[in-house]
Amino acid sequence: MTISFLLLAAITIIGTAAAMTLKNLVHCVLALSLGLVGLAALYLQLGAQFVGFTQILVYVGAVAILAAFAIMMTRSADPTASNAAASFRASGALIAVLVFAVLAWATISGTSAQPIFTAAPEGSVGQVGAALMHRFVLPLEVIGLLLTAALIGAGILAMDEHRGTR
Amino acid sequence: MFETIDQIFVLIKHWLLGYVPGMAQPLISAILSVVPVVIAFPLLFAITTVLERKGLGRMQNRYGPNRTGWFGILQPMADGIKSLTKEDIVPRTADQLVHFLAPVVMVIASFLVYAVVPLGRNMVIADLNAGVLFFFAIGSMVELSVFMAGWSSHSKYSLLGAMRAIAQMISYEMPLVLASVVVIMAAGSLSTVTIVNMQAGYTGIWPHWYVFTPWGITGFIIFMIAATAESNRCPFDMPEGESEIIAGYFIEYSGFKFALFFLAEYLGMFATSAMAITFFLGGWAAPFSFLTWIPSYVWFFGKLLTIICAFIWVRGTLPRLRMDQLMNFAWKFMLPLSLINIVGAGIWHFMPAGFTRWGVVSLLILLSCVLLSRGLRRNKWFHVRTYRFAS
Amino acid sequence: MLGEGIVKGLAETARNFFGSYVNKERLTTVQFPEERLPQIEATRDFxxxxxxxxxxxxxxxxxxxxxxxxxxxxxxxxxxxxxxxxxxxxxxxxxxxxxxxxxxxxxxxxxxxxxxxxxxxxxxxxxxxxxxxxxxxxxxxxxxxxxxxxxxxxxxxxxxxxxxxAALAEERAKAKLAAEAKAKKDAEVAAAKAAAAAAPPPPDATPALAAETPAPAVATASGETK
CATH class of the missing domain: 3.30.70.3270 (Alpha-Beta Plaits)
Structure with a gap:
């Protein structure tokens, strides 16, 4: 519980809380990306450079941008007049409690419930790569296949239907 | 003697650190590493603006700026004073906070990238284990600031510019990353320092730069094209297409904030160039073994200036691409080619050294390059688009 | 092959770049306060x-x-x-x-x-x-x-x-001629009058000058203002 951890945790919590409470959708996206950066910083503080930077690359660089892009493409000039969140308050709270319960159960009953104070392994990037290529090669390939299918599907969706007129 | 000159900055830092009490040493050490970089690269930016304006002028048979100082070298000072004294206008309908934060985030991200750039032997701010990943992660934060700038200005032009910029940056980030994957494969590390060290050896007088391999030169070219697009420079300067959306996402900025965007854009260009040097051109390593007596940082900045001049040259030559050409080029030429390049690098890795692997890999890449470019031509993606109007 | 045109274009700009240092003829700009282009005759501003x-x-x-x-x-x-x-x-x-x-x-x-x-x-x-x-x-x-x-x-x-x-000179000459003619006429009239009266007054110099007035517009304009 160092000062830097408290600071980063505060940034993360404030960011995600703001993402839920702010009225303006774009502000929500920006706050969410702040929370994600905070999370990445927490990973870095734990010595997991690969995970931390991937977090920034994927979530801030791709997911947040994608959300922002969707808002830009679909929303009218004034994105403030949205009050859809209010009608889902009860079900949202229920889902949140359930998710929290599942995560808490997984954390408590998991193997790493007891704090393990080992030094961060050196060359963690290489270890992550080796683990992905040896032990977890099947899940990796399955995910790759899934993503490729998604990519092709997106391409087909976006394809020009009137190819003859081109 | 040469060793001392080569390590002069490192030695000065250690000498200065000797006067600092032990508790403050990490902090002071960080400051001493960061401050020179934060000073050096804006200075390089100033030099580049003069170089660019004069070079472009000469390419267009003009003189370029030649009034301020000797041959116009004080022009950036004049520009700086001008942008500092200009009125800072914020549109009334703008989102004030985001409008203010966008240039700040952009400049911070642009400076952060330099943390992993090895400027010379033992001259790097942070030798991160995942340095390359850090570079791309921070680079992707620039996109967020572009979005912030474009959206918060509450102007159609800036929104259009931001959309163009983000679409382009996302599309070209793919080949940028994939082109550098070959280097990561060859070096077996994500650390920029290790990558440079791998290239610092010599065979006879010839260096071990990755650019002197078939996959290296292909990767270098793809990387440079993608870097041009990433830094929104001509011929990929659609996001700030002056003729249709005036200045793109920073149209509503004025005064010093505008200058900050300008600075960030150039810093991004230097950073990607520096990464290209690190990946393919041997970083701070000398091009010939008999030239190693020249300090490493001189080599680094010499290479950087060369690449900057190449950027200026390209800018002075090529017209702006259209959006569909840009996207087609990224997704239908660069991306497949960089994927094939990775395969080529893999083949290179598993074949015995010699002329056979040179031939095989070169043939693979050349063949696919020719086929891909013919595919682009056949489908008339680069031909004049005909417009059909409603009659 | 993709990129042929780009190489050609790069060669052209490189030629321009170095050419502008070697051959001053290429530079079309004029260093203004020191050098000036010859004035075009149709120029006009204020x-x-x-x-x-x-x-x-x-x-x-x-x-x-x-x-x-x-x-x-x-x-x-x-x-x-x-x-x-x-x-x-x-x-x-x-x-x-x-x-x-x-x-x-x-x-x-x-x-x-x-x-x-x-x-x-x-x-x-x-x-x-x-x-x-x-x-x-x-x-x-x-x-x-x-x-x-x-x-x-x-x-x-x-x-x-x-x-x-030329127009002004012609106008003035015409006016002068007219004035002279008028003066002559006046002189003749005066002479006739003088002959009739046998006591001719000398012709005055001022009417001749006054008759030089080129256009009647001035007379009316000044008349209006008065």
Whole structure:
């Protein structure tokens, strides 16, 4: 519980809380990306450079941008007049409690419930790569296949239907 | 003697650190590493603006700026004073906070990238284990600031510019990353320092730069094209297409904030160039073994200036691409080619050294390059688009 | 092969780049304050007042008829007509502008004042380096700043000024002839009268000068103002 951890945790919590409470959708996206950066910083503080930077690359660089892009493409000039969140308050709270319960159960009953104070392994990037290529090669390939299918599907969706007129 | 000159900055830092009490040493050490970089690269930016304006002028048979100082070298000072004294206008309908934060985030991200750039032997701010990943992660934060700038200005032009910029940056980030994957494969590390060290050896007088391999030169070219697009420079300067959306996402900025965007854009260009040097051109390593007596940082900045001049040259030559050409080029030429390049690098890795692997890999890449470019031509993606109007 | 055209273009710009250092002919720009391009004769920007002779005070062709003041679209001309008459360059007594100001910051260089002037008194200048630190006073030109000699006019717009000079000379000659004829007629009438009266008064010099008035417009204009 160092000062830097408290600071980063505060940034993360404030960011995600703001993402839920702010009225303006774009502000929500920006706050969410702040929370994600905070999370990445927490990973870095734990010595997991690969995970931390991937977090920034994927979530801030791709997911947040994608959300922002969707808002830009679909929303009218004034994105403030949205009050859809209010009608889902009860079900949202229920889902949140359930998710929290599942995560808490997984954390408590998991193997790493007891704090393990080992030094961060050196060359963690290489270890992550080796683990992905040896032990977890099947899940990796399955995910790759899934993503490729998604990519092709997106391409087909976006394809020009009137190819003859081109 | 040469060793001392080569390590002069490192030695000065250690000498200065000797006067600092032990508790403050990490902090002071960080400051001493960061401050020179934060000073050096804006200075390089100033030099580049003069170089660019004069070079472009000469390419267009003009003189370029030649009034301020000797041959116009004080022009950036004049520009700086001008942008500092200009009125800072914020549109009334703008989102004030985001409008203010966008240039700040952009400049911070642009400076952060330099943390992993090895400027010379033992001259790097942070030798991160995942340095390359850090570079791309921070680079992707620039996109967020572009979005912030474009959206918060509450102007159609800036929104259009931001959309163009983000679409382009996302599309070209793919080949940028994939082109550098070959280097990561060859070096077996994500650390920029290790990558440079791998290239610092010599065979006879010839260096071990990755650019002197078939996959290296292909990767270098793809990387440079993608870097041009990433830094929104001509011929990929659609996001700030002056003729249709005036200045793109920073149209509503004025005064010093505008200058900050300008600075960030150039810093991004230097950073990607520096990464290209690190990946393919041997970083701070000398091009010939008999030239190693020249300090490493001189080599680094010499290479950087060369690449900057190449950027200026390209800018002075090529017209702006259209959006569909840009996207087609990224997704239908660069991306497949960089994927094939990775395969080529893999083949290179598993074949015995010699002329056979040179031939095989070169043939693979050349063949696919020719086929891909013919595919682009056949489908008339680069031909004049005909417009059909409603009659 | 993809990229052929790019290489060609790069070679061309490189040729331009190095060529501009070797061959000065390539550089089309002129280093302005030191070097200047020759003036194009049709250049014109702001009006000025022409005077004949050497001294602008009597030599101004302007007779303060105020047509230009009325016609000026942005109303940048301000004229105060004199109460008395003074002899002009040709020696004839004329009204003159007691004050003649043009606000250059308002002027839109339309040249209407030049077109309406019946006396060829106002013409377009080529002077363009008129920047001033005083936004109001520095750009408000008075009669003395506006007055420029006919020689200067001949220098900046030779063809046009030659035509104007020829027309003026012709007009003046015609007027002179008419005046002489009138004087002769008067003299004859006077002589006849004198012969009749046997006591002829000597013919006066002033009617001859007064008859030189080129157009009746001035007479009516001055008549109206009075």
């Amino acid at each position: 009006p000025f007042l022409v005077y004949d002779g050497t001294d602008p005070e009597p030599g101004l062709r302007c007779v303060a008829c105020q047509i230009c003041e009325k016609e000026c679209p942005p109303k940048c001309i301000y004229i105060v007509k004199s109460a008395d008459k003074k002899p002009d360059a040709t020696g004839k007594a004329q009204f003159y502008p007691a004050q003649f100001d043009i606000d250059i910051s308002v002027c839109m260089s339309c040249q209407i004042c030049v077109e309406v002037c019946p006396f060829d008194a106002i013409k377009m200048d080529v002077e363009f380096e008129m920047s001033s630190e005083d936004r109001f006073g520095g750009l408000l030109l008075d009669k003395y700043k506006l007055a420029k000699s006919n020689e200067y006019y001949n220098k900046i717009h030779p063809t046009e000024a030659g035509a104007v000079d």
